[in-house]
Amino acid sequence: MTTSNYTLKVNRELLDPNFESYRLSLDPIPTYNVELDAAVEEVTLKDCQYTLEHMRAFGMYNYLHLDPWYQDSVLFVDCKGRVLSLTVTLDTVLGKPREVFRLATEPERRQNRVCPSLSLTSATWAALSDGAGRLYLLRTCKRGDTAHGKWEPLFSEDLGEPFIVLHSVAHVQGGAHTLEVLLLRVVKDPQETTGSGYSVILEWISVANAATQGVEKKYKVTKRRLLRGKSVPHYAAVTPQGDGLMVASERPFAFTHVDGQPLGQPQPAANEQDMEVEKPDPVYFWQQTSDDITASVRLPEGVSKDAVLFRLTADTLSVGVQGSPPLLEGQLYASVDPEASAWLLRDDKSLEVNLQKRTQGPMWPELVTGDRRGEHVMSDEQAALIHERLTHLTSQDVHAGPDPDKPACNSQELEDCDGFPEDTSSLMHFDGESLKTTQVVNLSSHQYLFTVSVDPTQMPCLCLRHDVDALLWQPRPDQPADMWEHVATFNALGYVQASKRDRKFSTCAPNFSYASLCECLRRAFIYRQPSPVNGVLFNRKQGRQVGQVAKQQVASLDTDRVVLGFRATDERLFALTADNLFVLKVNNY
Incomplete structure (x- = not known):
């Protein structure tokens, strides 16, 4: 693809x-205030989380979650590990947020953690991270009903290093109810010797439940895919049917592992491998001026002058050795003067041919029409000519404008809001089956x-x-x-x-x-x-x-x-x- x-x-x-x-x-x-019984659990960055990516992912995290399925209902997690929900029906009569779920994080796991995160997967499901590496998939039933009870966890598993939940969707695939969850981590990268030393990991997890004859089976992870990048994505979401992924980031992401197994490096096509392995050395070298052409044809070692077969006309050239096929033979790109041309044997290893152009001035793109076994070497005269033709495109003068007293560019005339990030941002769509990008948008x-x-x-x-x-x-x-x-x-x-x-x-x-x-x-x-x-x-x-x-x-x-x-x-x-x-x-x- x-x-x-x-x-x-x-x-x-x-x-x-x-x-x-x-x-x-x-x-x-009109502004209304609800005082909280317990403070919101704000997880501050630690000394080891010093990079810009840590700040973007965790330091600027939005702790308030809006329920898109039931507008005017918001949720957050407090310091007691309670997931609290507030649904507004009348602004002047705001009740207290009600508890819908409580996290149970062990004290030793609370030391190395990030902020808890929540994604409302569907009208009746939610994905929750405790910030310490555990993922919960919760059946919430009808969340818009203020009298509804607590959420029921149907999946809970420790997935390794701490992460936040970016996005989640629910769909039916192959008769099984499947939830797609997208996680983000900032992890130490021992292979990076320059930069911050950290990499950004996106993990795309599929959790499915195969129910038969109305009996609900246990939810389990069916597929795990890892993407690696160097910047926290601005945007990352799974398609509604779980068959693709979209990521917008300053630096590109690429899939590296599937179900714990590293993906193989892309191999060149068979014909490209053959070309790289079997590509022969040039049979001849040639260079030219506006007046003549000099070509050097490689000969077998020990060839004498008498064994050389050379024939030149105004439009054709043939060079060979007795008892062997011609080394160079064919139609010349343009006419030459045979009388003014000559050849010379050098060290019994090569034949040097000097051809006098009949029409002076034009440069030849090739020596023998259709022959790709030679290598063109640019002469000093040709390099000087090209330089002269491109001189008008460049200037050694910083003030190339008509007013030498005015700076070429005054950065003070630019406002802060006119600047854009130096890195080239892109928006990519990944196919869920091939794990390859299908469309890319340049967001620079x-x-x-x-x-x-x-x-x-x-x-x-x-x-x-x-x-x-x-x-x-x-x-x-x-x-x-x-x-x-x-x-x-x-x-x-x-x-x-x-x-x-x-x-x-x-x-x-x-x-x-x-x-x-x-x-x-x-x-x-x-x-x-x-x-x-x-x-x-x-x-x-x-x-x-x-x-x-x-x-x-x-x-x-x-x-x-x-x-x-x-x-x-x-x-x-x-x-x-x-x-x-x-x-x-x-x-x-």
Whole structure:
């Protein structure tokens, strides 16, 4: 299966070239506070977790989980190991988060651990990591019912080093209920002698249950696949049917192991191996000037001058030895002057031929038409000619412009938000059967912004910066010709987000009505889509009537604690700190 380069196709109808700016709105945002009985379990980085990848994977982890199957229901894990759930039905009457599951981590395992993580697999299943290397698959039944009891663990297994759960899906494969779970680890790499010394591991695990005659069997791991890379992926998700994987990262990932067995290195094709092994040494060498050509033909050792067979006409050349087939024979690329040409035997090992071109000037691409057994050696004259032809493309003068007093490039004129990462980011789709990439998108000019789940039956969307705007892309793995669909645009959000130096989390509403940015402390910014103006409004500078306005709002949380989690629904924003869960009423429907 070959890899094809893919270009993201922007829907021009979703762009607004006339967008001006966001207008600051002083309309209050109702904010409600739920005080937690126990603090959220925040796992701080240890001295050995010093790399940028540790910070991206664990230090910036979003501890708050939104249930895409039941909106306005959020979950988190507290310091007692309790998985707590809060479902909002009435903002003014918020109850306490209820316990749905409790982790049981041994004290000795709590020393070497990362943050607990949760993925809502389906409407009735969830995948949970205790942060110490154990994976739970839980049957949750109907989570939207506040009177529902605790979750039931149907699978629990220690999978080795600590990890976080990135994504999970559930489907039926071969009559068996199968759950696909994607895990992430940052592990020490003893083979790396340069850099941080760590590698990023993605582990794709399939857990299946083969039920017969209505009897439920035990869930067990049926397949484990490892991918290795050097950067924490911006986006990683399994396709809904478990037949593929999508990864967006600064550095590429590749499959290395399947079920504990290393994958073999790709071998060259048989014809390529034969070419590499059986490729003979050149039969002759030749070089040229604008006037003549000099060729050196290899001869068998001990050949005398009398045994050499040489024949030259204006258009053909033949060189050989008595009793053997010709060493070089065929039609010359262009005509020569036989009278001005000559040959010479050197050390009884080679025959040197000097051919005088009949038409001076043009360079020959080959000596004998169709003969690939020779090697062309560039002469000094030819190298000088090529250099002269390319001189206009280069300059030794730093100030090549007409104004020598003006710097060629002034980096101070560039703003921070105009910069992009130096590494070339890419979005890759892996086939689940062959484990090969089928499509690759170059994201070097499209900065990754955030990931959000819009439709729980589909893969999560990823938001990328295009120029100053933020474009939301919905993966469509069932449409190979149009695998990523542009579904929404947030005007100028790419520029706005890059200007927020203290930004920690970014998200948007599933119905695309607004996008929101949250800083490390207190403040949350809301950027609404343009809406019609009530009344008559004119632009003072241009003197024209304005039909719609995009609003910006700022909400300040009543806390001095760091924001650990941030999620958005169509109506509300949720912000989690160590001691409080804040609910911000953004829309009324």
